[in-house]
Amino acid sequence: DGGITQSPKYLFRKEGQNVTLSCEQNLNHDAMYWYRQDPGQGLRLIYYSQIVNDFQKGDIAEGYSVSREKKESFPLTVTSAQKNPTAFYLCASSISRTSGSNEQFFGPGTRLTVL
Amino acid sequence: GNSVTQMEGPVTLSEEAFLTINCTYTATGYPSLFWYVQYPGEGLQLLLKATKADDKGSNKGFEATYRKETTSFHLEKGSVQVSDSAVYFCALLLSGGYNKLIFGAGTRLAVHP
Numbered sequence: 001d002g003g004i005t006q007s008p009k010y011l012f013r014k015e016g017q018n019v020t021l022s023c024e025q026n027l028n029h030d031a032m033y034w035y036r037q038d039p040g041q042g043l044r045l046i047y048y049s050q051i052v053n054d055f056q057k058g059d060i061a062e063g064y065s066v067s068r069e070k071k072e073s074f075p076l077t078v079t080s081a082q083k084n085p086t087a088f089y090l091c092a093s094s095i096s097r098t099s100g101s102n103e104q105f106f107g108p109g110t111r112l113t114v115l
Numbered sequence: 116g117n118s119v120t121q122m123e124g125p126v127t128l129s130e131e132a133f134l135t136i137n138c139t140y141t142a143t144g145y146p147s148l149f150w151y152v153q154y155p156g157e158g159l160q161l162l163l164k165a166t167k168a169d170d171k172g173s174n175k176g177f178e179a180t181y182r183k184e185t186t187s188f189h190l191e192k193g194s195v196q197v198s199d200s201a202v203y204f205c206a207l208l209l210s211g212g213y214n215k216l217i218f219g220a221g222t223r224l225a226v227h228p
Binding site: 004006031033040041042043045048090092094096102103104105106107108109111 | 119156157158160161164215216220221
């Protein structure tokens, strides 16, 4: 069964702690993305990666970090520098093509709550 | 700039009613357009898409037509069911460069028996 998995589903963190959210895909997609969703709002792009060992900041990268050591994996670290980390985090992937509609496929999400 | 505007929710309907959720966009170039659906506590699922003007995307009874002249991509369904209750997101994908999806704020749909 091909798809995107995110773990854990729920995550609680104390203020001042770093925490890492997992994202794995077995779709053989080149590109992967991290989004943040806040209540009543659309998704905002945190980081994206078009290829292994390369990633770029999105619109709201401050306080977050990522790595892309393997094609299948794109973990997101929420650092203590992120002022308001409580949110729903969604990982996505897509085939990286130079033309055509590169629709993104989403994982089930991780809900992070800072206590 | 590039943006997507959706009608504000919540939209509340009775089962078997007709659904329209409006979506308009502003974009440079020729974007692809998408509707995603999010059920409570879950990630987003692609509902339908259209890649060029006058294309109609359809899936599970939902339809949307890419209207370049009105920069719109309204979502419609002839007869909604309780199971359609979810949040619906309109999004555009800019052509060229990396695959940046720009989302609307989402519209919550509640269908009552």
